[in-house]
Amino acid sequence: MAGNVIVITSGKGGVGKTTTCANIGTGLALRGRRVVLIDADIGLRNLDVVMGLENRIVFDLVDLAEKKCKTRQALIKDKRFESLYLIPAAQTKEKDAVKPENMVEICNELRQEFDYILIDCPAGIEHGFKNAVAGADAAFVVTTPDLSAVRDADRIIGLLQAREKRIDPQLIVNRIRPAMINKGEMMAVEDVNDILAIDLLGIIPDDESIIISTNRGEPLVMNPNSRAGKAYRNIIGRIEGENIPFMSLNYELGFFERIKRLIKK
């Protein structure tokens, strides 16, 4: 069966696209799936360091697009998992060195060999975004519960739905702080999801261990004790078709909200 090409995107930068891409990819490989991660952020390469593979890069996505190397040569094998590979972004080449048709071609080739092709999309809605989504079958939109990130996510969702080959993306809400939600000082997942009106794929609590795992270049999903790691494993289960309930972040409702809910029922 041909593999699934999924783009991980957000519009706004810094909401956790690269971390999400690394963790979902690693988690799928943990289950024995054949996975390739593509860093489509030409000029601002990052997925390699998050994966701890920065010392192994010889060829990159631009070399592959320009046919300066074979696909096999551009694939960097992960240190930990046999079935996990990375195609890094170029760091010094021009942003428009890759064209959407190159991406379609590359994705179609990788589809034959891998179960999942995950594309880490650059921030923005321009050239890099168009490249990253060109070959995709599905999209995960990552956002955080703040105004600017949700606004940008809405724009991205609109663009994906307006495509010739329409994509209805799934939502990942990242960096949730239950204590703040309790106090009414942060938008809850339900608020964000109501506004964006797409399917919810996962919710990820804010977790300090993400910084430690990035420092070490070891995706959090491998850490059995981390809440964010558990949240990513839940997402992976859902991607694989399992019915996994959303993590309870136990932000309790106020006394009256509970009564109101009872009445509504």
Next chain:
Amino acid sequence: MDLFNSIKKLFSKDTSNNSKDVAVERLRLVLVHDRADLTPGLMQALKEDLIQVISKYMDIDKEEMDVTFDSKDLTAALIANIPVKGFKRSV
């Protein structure tokens, strides 16, 4: 204010000034405009055109006039609040 809301105020922690509610409402309004592709400039142009047309028939208070766009669920509405200072009598 209905009874329900007043009791709610009694029981809940101070929710009147929740920054989350402010965020949700601001976000909702921003997205209404984004999705309809209505920029502030466009709204201003619309307002000016409205003034021109209505001024032909009535004397309106341009300073106090307010035109907003909003949408809830599946309906959208353009709401114009135009104070009338006087009528223009035709001769």
